[in-house]
Amino acid sequence: MNQAVATRGALFWLMQRVTGLFLAAFLFTHVKVLHWDFNFTQASSGFLDFSFVISRLHGSIGWVIFYFLFIISALYHGLNGLWAIVLDFRPSRGIQTTWLAALWAAGILTSLWGLYTLRSFYFGGGGPA
């Protein structure tokens, strides 16, 4: 293995640890603001719905940044974890390349999809009101 590949592997390993720690913090915050606060202050109003989510996210660029970082951290951590599992199967070089391309594509497309959804919350809902 050449030095560049070894360094890249170490970077991915470190990123997996760092995103994991981020995810723990993000998750507790997310559960607090969108689930705990609903269940224990407003549950009697009925189902968790759009108006409740909007009361947190509408027009708040801070929450949009928070959730976008959450989404890309989760995707990186999950897809990189899956990549580690793929490598354990000792696939051929060609199959490795195919997997890598598919994982990157899934990660990028889903990030954009997440960002598009966040935009809907930021602006108070897409489509007909």
Place this chain on the structure above:
Amino acid sequence: MNIFKAFQGTAEEVRLNPNVGTFAWFLHRITGILLLLYLFTHLWVLSSANAGASAFDQRLQMVQTPIFHFLEIGLILTVFYHMCNGLTITIMDFFGLSRRHKALVTVTVAVFAVLAIVAFGIMLPRALHHPAQEALHAVS
């Protein structure tokens, strides 16, 4: 890549190395895959907001039934296991404690057990008595 060979390999690994670390590693992978699948499902549910508020409410109501509230307990236990074991791996890596992994797995399981009991205590009553579901039944 032969999936059967992989399972055979995993079974062989467990047979040759049947200590707690092997089971912790295996569970970490299984819970990781489940959480990745959940992430995509969660984003799919939330993306209904792109079609408007009523589409979002409709889809969100679909996943606020008693069965889904029970599944949520399973989800939180999956998250807690993956989180506890992940933190243990990080601590082992950063502080060079891999020689003490058996003791650390015991601590992980103990912390997970406490979190699981707390989660059950909070979530089970809600799964059994969801206020909105009960209101819906009262109307119908």
